Amino acid sequence: MRSFASAALLAATTALAQDSQDFSNRGNFGSPFPNTTYNEYVNDNPVVAAGSNGHQMSPPKYPSPWTEGLGDWKEAYDQAREFVGQLTLEEKVNLTTGTGWQVDRCVGQTGSIPRLGFRAMCLQDSPLGIRYADLVSAFASGVNLAATWDRGLAFAQGAGMGSEHKGKGVDFQLGPVAGPLGRTPEGGRNWEGFSPDPVLTGQLFAQTIRGIQSQNVMTNLKHYIAYEQEHFRQVPEANGFGYNITEPSSSNLDDVTMHELYLWPFADGIRAGAASVMCSYNQINGSQACQNSYTLNYLLKGELGFQGPVITDWLGGHSGVSSVHAGLDMLMPGDSDSYNNGYSYFGSNLTIAVLNGTVPAWRVDDMAMRIMAAYYKVDADTNRTDINFSSWTKDTYNYEHYYVGQGWTKVNDHVNVRADHGALIRHIGSASTVLLKNVNNTLPLSGKEPLTTVFGEDAGPSPHGPNGCDDHGCDDGTLAMGWGSGTADFPYLVTPDTAIQNTVLQNGGSYESIFDNYDLDTIGALARRSNASIVFANSDAGETFIQVDGNLGDRNNLTFWQGADDMVATVAGNCSNTILVVHSVGPVLLEEYKNNPNITAILWAGLPGQESGNSIADILYGRVNPGAKLxxxxxxxxxxxGTDILYNDNDDAGVPQINYKEGNIIDYRAFDLHNKTPTYEFGFGLSYTTFEYSDLKVENLNASAYVPFMGHTTAAPTFRNFSMDPADHTFPANFTRVNLYHYPWLNSTNLTEASGDPNYGSSDFFPEGALNGSAQPVPKAGGAPGGNPSIYDVLYRVHATIQNTGSVVGDEVPQLYLSRGGPYDPVKELRGFERLSIAPNMTARVSFDITRRDIASWSTVEQDWYVQNTTKHVWVGSSSRNLPLSGVLA
Structure with a gap:
């Protein structure tokens, strides 16, 4: 198969990129080609143009690399080898296969190994808490963590979530999220992740991973890769909504964009020691994500040196033998192409595949090794807790095997794992609230205004209660998280109405609120009497299996929900001191509100979790000085x-083609390139104090030259011989089966009969190299978890001084951007940030390390990183469009 573009074209592209270019005269960070339209610029990029077309083919890469204990995985690898060396074939298969949907207590659960006293592994959502459990916390969403720009808070939230998962007996937390990255602002699950910028996402992703795993819980990085929209992600789901597709959508993108944008944060996560990776529902360049040998074998396990297991998203597997060769290690929840159908691609079929030679024994050993190495990597065996909850019922007693009604027992111990996490969640909520507008110091309020009024359904409680809609699949009342599998039950939800009213009453003021967005006459009459009108509006999104108000996960628009636009206009038309608070999953159109003179302040509060109202009241009344940035x-x-959701199938064959023609030019990069003035730019956020920047210095550390990795793996290891006689792999005598449970044993000594598929194992076709267990060359960009260690060498250190010139202590986030200077590079890219707390009239000195990766580009010909011979400018400031300090890397 051919790669992303023809060899001749790629060679020409690389030669062009390596020419010395100087685009220093880019006034106001505009396009290097100011007379060229955005689409012309992007389509003139040879790599992007050739590598983002429909129906292109992902190149085959075999065999699947085996774990070797690279980097700091060595001790875990040694422990795993000792454990796996004791296992039978069936016990190894049990580790790789989910037992079935709703057949055990967790959303995903592997088989156990009773002979060694090893209980089943529990895999449980979500990236902001524990889904389907009581007495747990509802943490802030990923997008709120991103708005803090605070690595410490990311670690703290990760540790809090990890401790709760551990307390419930969870082994794998299904999170955090770097996919979707945020290619389109309408993307339904963007809020589960962090930011469309790969550096901001990568840094907070890594710290969240470290936090979770500090509690002996394995992370599961989601969703790998180029999973950027909900529409068309699964065939049955899309068909159920009236779309006649035959395969999931294909995300078609070039090699440079893959490396410089979408793969970037996953490299950070793997370098941070992430235990496992979840492959996504979509196809990448025409190949299913969970059996894409290029993205799994070559990029993830080869280039990035990933040592843990690849786990399917639920029902994300599409085959058995093919996916095993392509790099899949665990099938979840064990069912094949639909829930509770009684069939699995793994389980007994994987046992058969080993016995009939279609899967080599070393590959199953590697699958088991990766799973157990991840387990030992986080010291999961330390004080391991029994699974003490059921995902399917809050009752104390019910069926152990819920779906099939077998095994009546105590299934919920109702263990309270919340600790004091409410205080942390409240702090993150206020630390992530972005002050966008504040005319004449409208905020903070004193709390002593004669009459304070609050308006909007988003300020109050849902009539169904905070957990009244399954997976939060509705937009009733205040919005504190999106919908879908990335959610958790609220132990309580502090509404803005409650928190603001409490503050006002404590200060002796008067207070009234209206939650009905459509009662405009009453709203207008109350607003006319008000001294401070605080109006709440929201915009929701989530996962496609739930449709909310006609939105199939992805948003249909970027405007307010719940009829809030007319409500906001009514309040602002009657009160000259109107404060707008936005709860949203991502960007909403605010230009008219920014320009409305009666709207004196705007706050973006995101999806802050259970302490939502307290967090926003802390900001409104000055108990916390806002320091967040967009x-x-x-x-x-x-x-x-410049990007949007593909809402309708565009392919006659029923395989929607999503062509990433924009390359790595998304979000602020597109606004820069196209000379678009945003309402509020990336990185923007105001404070109740002011800051000044000065004294930029660039220090060249004279690091050693880049060294491409040269070397081979060992030969694939195997750990225990076993009988090849099918009679030795049938069900044990007198074994009692659970209905629909996926077991590793055979029900017949006839392998074809045992599989239930008359064509199973009959093909003699294998991808070239798939069965090859000999030593394999390691990619030049590989060599360690996260990639070639040389790419992380620090080449420069940039210093700047920030002074608090106001009268109150405040947080500032200085940001470093640079230009790599090539003809198809973004105008500027974030490469460093730091959140600082500075007292009045005091200064802080900040330093940014610039690594080789920060200034490098991806060569499609060499399949390695290189640094272009260009002038590289650097800027430091408070947002992507307010950069008062500048210099050159020399």
Whole structure:
């Protein structure tokens, strides 16, 4: 198969990129080709143009690399080898196979190994808490963590979530999220992740991983890779909504974009020691993500040196033998192409595949090794807790095997794992609230205003209660998290109405609120009497299996929900001191509100979790000085982003083609390139104090030259011989089966009969190299978890001084951007940030390390990183468009 573009074209592209270019005269960070339209610029990029077309083919890469204990995985590898060396074939298969949907207590559960006293592994959502459990916390969403720009808070939230998962007996937390990255602002699950910028996402992703795993819980990085929209992600789901597709959508993108944008944060996560990776529902360049040998074998396990297991998203597997060769290690929840159908691609079929030679024994050994190495990597055997909850019922007693009604027992111990996490969640909520507008110091309020009024359904409680809608699949009342599998039950939800009213009453003021967005006459009459009108509006999104108000996961628009636009206009038309608070999953169009003179302040509060109201009241009344920054751009109109959701099937064959023609030019990069002035730029956020920047210095550390990795793996190890006689792998005598449970044993000594598939194992076709267990060359960009260690060498250190010139202590986030200077590079890219707390009239000195990766580009010909011979400019400031300090890397 051919790669992303023809060899001749790629060679020409690389030669062009390596020419010395100087685009230093880019006034106001505009396009290097100011007379060229955005689409022309992107389509003139040879790599992007050739590598983002429909129906292109992902190149085959075999065999699947085996774990070797690279980097700091050595001790875990040694422990795993000792454990796996004791296992039978069936016990290894048990580790790789989910037992079935709703057949055990967790959303995903592997088989156990009773002979060694090893209980089943529990895999449980979500990236912001524990889904389907009581007495747990509802943490802030990923997008709120991104708005803090605070690595310490990311670690703290990760540790809090990890401790709760451990307390419930969970082994794998299904999170955090770097896919979707945020290619389109309408993307339904963007809020589960962090930011469309790969550096901001990568840094907070890594710290969240470290936090979770500090509690002996394995992370599961989601969703790998180029999973950027909900529409068309699964065939049955899309068919159920009236779309006649035959395969999941294909995300078609070039090699440079893959490396410089979408793969970047996953490299950070793997370098941070992430235990496992979840492959996504979509196809990448025409190949299913969970059996894409290029993205799994070559990129993930080869280039990035990933040592843990690849786990399917639920029902994300599409085959058995093919996916095993392509790098899949665990099938979840064990069912094949639909829940509770009684069939599995793994389980007994994987046992058969080993016995009939279609899967080599070393590959199953590697699958088991990866799973157990991940387990030992986080010291999961330390004080391991029994699974003490059921995902399917809050009752104390019910069926152990819920779906099939077998095994009546105590299934919920109702263990309270919340500790004091409410205080942390409240702090993150206020630390992630972005002050966008504040005319004449409207905020903070004193709390002593004669009459404070609050308006909007988003300020109050849902009539169904905080957990009244399954997986939060509705938009009733205040919005504190999106919908879908990335959610958790609220132990309580502090509404803005409650928190603001409490503050006002404590200060002796008067207070009234209206939650009905459509009662405009009453709203207008109350607003006319008000001294401070605080109006709440939201915009929701989530996962496609739930449709909310006609939105199939992805948002249909970037405007407010619940009829809030007319409500906001009514309040602002009647009160000259109107404060707008936005709860949203991502950008909403705010241009008219920014320009409305009666709207004196605007706050973006995101999805802050259970302490939502307290967090926003802390900001409104000055108990906390806002220091958050936007993790994405807010544009004037939807078209300004240059990308959008594919809402309708565009392929006659029923395989929707999503062509990433924009390459790595998304979010603020697109606004820069196209000379679009945003309403509020990426990285923007105000404070109740002011800051000044000065004294930029660039220090060249004279690091050693880049060294491409040269070397081979060992030969694939195997750990225990076993009988090849099918009679030795049938069910044990007198074994009692659970209905629909996926077991590793055979029900017949006839392998074809045992598989239930008359064609199973009959093909003699194998991809070239798939069965080859000999030593294999390691990619030049590989060599360690996260990639070639040389790419992380620090080449420069940039210093700057920030002074608090106001009267109150405040947090500032200085940001470093640079230009790599090539003809197809973004105008500027974030490469460093730091959140600082500075007292009045005091200064802080900040330093940014610039690594080789920060200034490197990807060569499609060499399949390695290289540094272009260009002038590289660097800027430091408070947002992507306010960069008062500049210099050159020399």
């Amino acid at each position: 993790p994405w751009t807010i544009g004037k109109k939807r078209e300004d982003w």
